[in-house]
Amino acid sequence: QVQLVESGGGLVQAGGSLRLSCADSGRTFSGYAMGWFRQAPGKEREFVAAISWIGYSTYYADSVKGRFTISRDNANAKNTLYLQMNSLKAEDTAVYYCAGGLDSYGGTSARAFGSWGQGTQVTVSS
Numbered sequence: 001q002v003q004l005v006e007s008g009g010g011l012v013q014a015g016g017s018l019r020l021s022c023a024d025s026g027r028t029f030s031g032y033a034m035g036w037f038r039q040a041p042g043k044e045r046e047f048v049a050a051i052s053w054i055g056y057s058t059y060y061a062d063s064v065k066g067r068f069t070i071s072r073d074n075a076n077a078k079n080t081l082y083l084q085m086n087s088l089k090a091e092d093t094a095v096y097y098c099a100g101g102l103d104s105y106g107g108t109s110a111r112a113f114g115s116w117g118q119g120t121q122v123t124v125s126s
Contacts, residue, residue: 002028002115004098009120016088016124022081022098022117030074033106034081035059035113038094038122045110048096049083053104061108064092090126095119 008020020036035050049070050059058070069084081098099113106112 002026002100004029004100004115004117006096006098006117006120009096009122011123011125012088014088014090014124014126017084017086018088018122020083020085020096020098020120020122022083024079024081024100027074027077027079028115029100030079032104033101033112034072035099035101035106036070036081036083036096037099037110037113038092038096039119040091040094043094045097047108047110050099050101050106050108050112051081052106053101059106059108085122088122088124090124093122093124095121 003025005023033052036048039045051070067087071082073080097119098117100115102114
């Protein structure tokens with residue numbers, strides 16, 4: 001059973017930092033790309049960042065480049081995805097979703113991902 005579980009969301013002041021985690025409990029996505037998307041109230045889900053399996057190449061939305069860092073840890077029989085978010089802005093407020101890719105390369109489109117976590121709320125106060 002595919003299960004992606006996010007954690008680490010919360011309330012933070014503008015300029016602060018948060019670190020999101022996504023546990024792939026069954027190591028389903030070892031060998032596949034993974035990513036983060038977000039959805040703000042009244043808006044469509046948008047791409048945030050992704051990381052491939054081949055070479056751990058990373059991709060970022062322009063709006064978060066230089067502030068967010070995606071990484072993954074496949075050691076110790078676990079596959080965990082992270083999103084380090086620094087210099088947070090009010091416009092970063094959204095529900096953040098972890099996504100499992102359909103191949104090892106990934107991309108910036110939601111069509112490249114086939115499995116989703118339940119989401120974790122990030123609220124940035126200005």
